[in-house]
Amino acid sequence: MISTSSSSVGSLSRYRADFPGLQPEVNGEPLAYLDSGATAQRPSAVLDVERRFLETTNAAVHRGAHTLAALATEAYEEARETVARFVGARSSDEIVWTSNATDALNLVAYGMGNATLGRGGPEASRFVLAPGDEILVTEAEHHANLVPWQELAARTGATFRYVPVHDDGTWSIDDAAAALTDRTRVFAFAHVSNVTGHVAPVAELAELAHGVGALVVLDACQSAPHRALDLVGLGVDFAAFSAHKMLGPTGIGVLWGREELLDALPPFRTGGSMITTVTMESSSFLPSPARFEAGTQPVSQSIALAEAVRYLERVGLEAIDEHEARLGQRLVDELGALPGVRVVGPASGVARAGLASFDVAGVHAHDVGQFLDAQGIAVRVGHHCAQPLHRRLGLTATTRASTYLYSTDDEIDRLVQGVSEVRAYFGAE
Amino acid sequence: MSDALAGLYQQVILDHAKARTGDRELPGADAEHYERNPTCGDEITVRVVMEPGTDTIRELAWQGDGCSISMASASVLADIAPGLTLAELAERTEAFRGMMRSKGAGEPDEDLLGDAVAFQGVSKFVMRVKCAMLSWVAAEACSTQLVAKVR
Numbered sequence: 334m335i336s337t338s339s340s341s342v343g344s345l346s347r348y349r350a351d352f353p354g355l356q357p358e359v360n361g362e363p364l365a366y367l368d369s370g371a372t373a374q375r376p377s378a379v380l381d382v383e384r385r386f387l388e389t390t391n392a393a394v395h396r397g398a399h400t401l402a403a404l405a406t407e408a409y410e411e412a413r414e415t416v417a418r419f420v421g422a423r424s425s426d427e428i429v430w431t432s433n434a435t436d437a438l439n440l441v442a443y444g445m446g447n448a449t450l451g452r453g454g455p456e457a458s459r460f461v462l463a464p465g466d467e468i469l470v471t472e473a474e475h476h477a478n479l480v481p482w483q484e485l486a487a488r489t490g491a492t493f494r495y496v497p498v499h500d501d502g503t504w505s506i507d508d509a510a511a512a513l514t515d516r517t518r519v520f521a522f523a524h525v526s527n528v529t530g531h532v533a534p535v536a537e538l539a540e541l542a543h544g545v546g547a548l549v550v551l552d553a554c555q556s557a558p559h560r561a562l563d564l565v566g567l568g569v570d571f572a573a574f575s576a577h578k579m580l581g582p583t584g585i586g587v588l589w590g591r592e593e594l595l596d597a598l599p600p601f602r603t604g605g606s607m608i609t610t611v612t613m614e615s616s617s618f619l620p621s622p623a624r625f626e627a628g629t630q631p632v633s634q635s636i637a638l639a640e641a642v643r644y645l646e647r648v649g650l651e652a653i654d655e656h657e658a659r660l661g662q663r664l665v666d667e668l669g670a671l672p673g674v675r676v677v678g679p680a681s682g683v684a685r686a687g688l689a690s691f692d693v694a695g696v697h698a699h700d701v702g703q704f705l706d707a708q709g710i711a712v713r714v715g716h717h718c719a720q721p722l723h724r725r726l727g728l729t730a731t732t733r734a735s736t737y738l739y740s741t742d743d744e745i746d747r748l749v750q751g752v753s754e755v756r757a758y759f760g761a762e
Numbered sequence: 763m764s765d766a767l768a769g770l771y772q773q774v775i776l777d778h779a780k781a782r783t784g785d786r787e788l789p790g791a792d793a794e795h796y797e798r799n800p801t802c803g804d805e806i807t808v809r810v811v812m813e814p815g816t817d818t819i820r821e822l823a824w825q826g827d828g829c830s831i832s833m834a835s836a837s838v839l840a841d842i843a844p845g846l847t848l849a850e851l852a853e854r855t856e857a858f859r860g861m862m863r864s865k866g867a868g869e870p871d872e873d874l875l876g877d878a879v880a881f882q883g884v885s886k887f888v889m890r891v892k893c894a895m896l897s898w899v900a901a902e903a904c905s906t907q908l909v910a911k912v913r
């Protein structure tokens with residue numbers, strides 16, 4: 334059952350030594366970190382760059398006249414350019430720093446809500462929602478790309494709808510076509526599902542959605558870290574992702590948006606750093622990205638994220654994608670071959686990211702995860718912030734293994750071996 | 763298998779997780795409470811029937827869905843509860859809670875807790891303490907309802 338290794342395997346494993354977080358033993362066993370879908374380990378280069386910045390250049394940005402403030406501002410804006418290039422943005426003004434992807438998605442939803450309340454003037458009219466308008470998501474969404482839209486619908490009187498998934502948790506372009514109507518104003522979906530590993534055909538979906546006049550919001554959390562992204566080429570309107578899933582720090586995420594949309598969208602959070610003029614009567618706001626970055630900015634985090642991006646580019650996104658796609662197929666093939674194990678998501682041979690969620694008959698996911706943890710294998714258990722999807726699959730919880738560029742065939746071997754022993758241990762055979 | 767795992771999954775726990783006491787409906791319950799652990803999705807409904815006109819528990823039953831720790835804990839609770847007064851149940855709940863907060867230290871009172879002492883090992887696994895407490899917290903809420911009724 335051990336699959337043959339492809340040529341790319343050895344070439345990526347040499348990067349493991351760059352990740353101090355992968356070194357320690359857990360429970361006296363070498364760590365098999367298969368939870369990168371939740372958060373990734375960080376290479377020394379990223380840790381070092383952030384520390385060096387804090388030791389040599391730390392200052393608040395876009396204020397102050399001193400040398401450190403100027404250097405920090407320069408580094409902060411350079412980081413934005415690095416990320417802009419990484420995702421194929423037209424300009425760095427299209428990159429908004431947020432605190433994470435959840436925050437980025439809320440920014441868009443609240444911006445639209447504010448437009449509906451009459452904020453933002455005539456330019457914001459394209460974001461106004463009226464009763465009868467529809468907001469479309471999918472049944473597979475992470476709560477971060479579901480609850481903000483549900484709440485926006487509740488606040489505006491728009492109708493919240495979803496593309497239903499099939500028994501395996503996936504959905505197709507036909508399903509989306511059937512759910513889009515001429516009242517759909519927003520279609521929000523994940524590029525790659527954090528539960529099923531399903532890869533959405535983004536460009537085709539965006540074209541379809543634009544055909545009915547909907548805005549397309551892409552949750553790129555599970556794609557931006559693992560594959561080359563060309564957001565302009567994909568044709569979406571907004572996209573969100575988190576630094577901590579792509580070798581960067583927590584505390585910073587990214588909203589990308591088409592510049593003309595960002596400049597028209599009313600701000601979400603307001604306060605310092607985002608205004609042009611404030612009087613006791615009213616305030617006016619800077620254009621994007623500053624208008625969305627109220628308060629003191631995540632400066633060292635942005636610099637660390639830029640280093641993470643450079644690291645990913647050094648390794649090569651194509652090599653990462655290829656490596657993980659192969660590991661993802663191993664997961665579905667080998668876990669799926671174990672008696673009593675049901676892997677959700679695309680079948681073997683169908684495109685899937687480097688992750689697999691599975692159910693073990695007769696054993697709760699929490700116990701599966703605990704059993705594997707005792708062998709040093711770190712996986713995630715639970716609903717993975719996708720309760721509606723799990724409910725649809727008839728499961729309350731699954732166990733998820735997710736890979737990254739540093740994941741190895743040996744780790745997959747150990748996982749499969751460990752899962753093969755679970756049912757006997759809990760007397761579930 | 764590692765000692766740590768054996769410390770968590772005592773045989774008593776594995777047995778109770780499989781052959782569960784009290785895992786059923788309880789018609790005519792005097793109190794009922796639903797409790798959920800939002801982080802892992804474990805859920806349970808605990809129901810209690812009292813000896814008429816007294817503050818003694820006749821029966822405690824439950825229905826739920828969750829990991830072996832939460833299900834076994836509910837099963838042990840259903841074993842222990844019948845015949846206890848609400849005050850006696852409260853005493854055991856406090857002892858159980860104290861044990862679960864002990865992070866593996868402390869000597870649980872076996873006379874008081876019976877089979878529930880098997881959960882001592884769970885207290886070393888902070889992420890699993892809530893699993894073990896789930897049914898006890900639900901039973902505690904039932905008691906609160908019953909005390910309010912008696913008054």
Ligand SMILES: Cc1ncc(COP(=O)(O)O)c(C=O)c1O
Nearest residue numbers: 433434435475477527552554575
């Ligand atoms: C698909 C998907 N969307 C959104 C999120 C939310 O990311 P964050 O918690 O960093 O905001 C995650 C990660 O948990 C995810 O996997």
